[in-house]
Amino acid sequence: MTSPFAFATATQILFGRGQSAEAAGRIAAMGRRVLLVQGATAARADWLADALAAQGCTVTRLSVPREPDLPMILSAMDTARGAEVVVALGGGAVIDAGKALAACLTMTRPVLDHLEVVGQGLPLDHAPLPFVAIPTTAGTGAEVTRNAVIGVPEARRKVSLRDARMLPALAIVDPGLTDGCPRGVTLASGLDAITQVIEPYVCTRANPLTDALCRDAIPRGLTAIMRLMEAEDPQARDEMAWVSLCGGLALANAGLGAVHGLAGPLGGLTGAAHGAICGALLPHVLLANRQAVTDPALAARLDQVGAWIGAAFGRGGATLPQAVALLGDWSRAAGLPGLAAQGIDAAAQQAAAEAAATSSSMKANPAPLSVAALRAVMQAAS
Structure with a gap:
């Protein structure tokens, strides 16, 4: 007899070459004010920013050049405020940063209260903004997880911000976006x-x-x-x-x-x-x-x-x-x-x-x- 178990994942997953062509239309249906979190090379996200603009969206872009830490997230929140939907296009660090921002932008408590190990690990006090993950590397699987890994320099630790509601609303896994990865x-x-x-x-x-x-x-x-x-x-x-x-x-x-x-x-x-x-x-x-x-x-x-x-x-x-x-x-x-x-x-x-x-x-x-x-x-x- 199979023991009872539960299974949770992103609301919807699109997998396959060419699926990224669906991104702009689906994102626009979630909100017109879009925070686009991208990697260090901004040009790699131009195609999505242009497609979103063509859908009538207002796009605010945020570059994440390294693995996210708490100071980065806190600093980015000023840029990100007003977004209706958060999109992350990049590797695992970019997706973690976007996922964290989608959660932090609706918080009323300090972010530290919700971090594991170094904080209280409390559940989110409000549901995150809708979040869309579009990976450009094949590694972390962060597009279908319920946590974001964040560095805390003062504690010299990487810890998780975790909540079941942090699962993305949409994950688009287009292997073509990983072609030519170093x-x-x-x-x-x-x-x-x-x-x-x-x-x-x-x-x-x-x-x-x-x-x-x-x-x-x-x-x-x-x-x-x-x-x-x-x-x-x-x-x-x-x-x-x-x-x-x-x-x-x-x-x-x-x-x-x-x-x-x-x-x-x-x-x-x-x-x-x-x-x-x-x-x-x-x-x-x-x-x-x-x-x-x-x-x-x-x-x-x-x-x-x-x-x-x-x-x-x-x-x-x-x-x-x-x-x-x-x-x-x-x-x-x-x-x-x-x-x-x-x-x-x-x-x-x-x-x-x-x-x-x-x-x-x-x-x-x-x-x-x-x-x-x-x-x-x-x-x-x-």
Whole structure:
């Protein structure tokens, strides 16, 4: 008998090449005063700004050049006031910033009251503005999650602003928008996407629907990222966009694990890029979990992940330790830096290991990992 579970996601998802052509008309139907949150290269969002203007919308544009933090969000609110709908066109950082602004613009309490870990973690006191997410990278799956990750420099942490009502009203996943993404970004974001279909599959809160998504996406993601490191490939871009979407759906409804439990504190402490941290940690967390897990069902899931990884490298029958060694070696050869090369030193590792205990991601990890075990993982990933 299947255990009861719940599943929530964006009100509507449009997936496929060419779907971004639908964006302007659908956004205009939600509101005529549009806040368009974009990446550092504003020209990449000109097509959408022009299409919205043609629909009779007044468009205010806001550039997000880096991962969002609390001062950035507070400063942007003055620019954003008066918007009726918020649209984010960009990578995970841009989508998180847009999602946070859609929530913060209707708040009557201080933003800090609603932040997890460093604040009170209170539910939103008002529903957010309608929010539309249009990703241009395949990694975070933020277009279908209910939280926004925000750095808090004073606390040297990245934490979540989270509420079920923060799920986007519309997510448009057009793989064509990821074509030509730089190789380093493709690698780091792709490994993040793969991590986000592996961790929900092996976590303690997996359910039949997230299992179905992850079982399909894990082998597809491994094949696609390997192809993209060899050459630009539209079909592989389509595959990675699908894997990223599956990861967002799965993590929002099951959970994550120690990779993300460590990545949040490490990013807050050092400013290192989230996807690169996750990619470096993934093989070593999988091995640590397999060594520590006591639940036979979860052990079997970890072994299945090892089998999928081995098969992607043409090593059918590889054990999990053998498979993760292949993955780690391949990632380094493809150009992924280790933690040390990302500026993550021993002091940051110690602080992150201690902070991970309070991370929401750690709650669903398949095995309890001590501070010493987490330190060993990070040392191996350096």
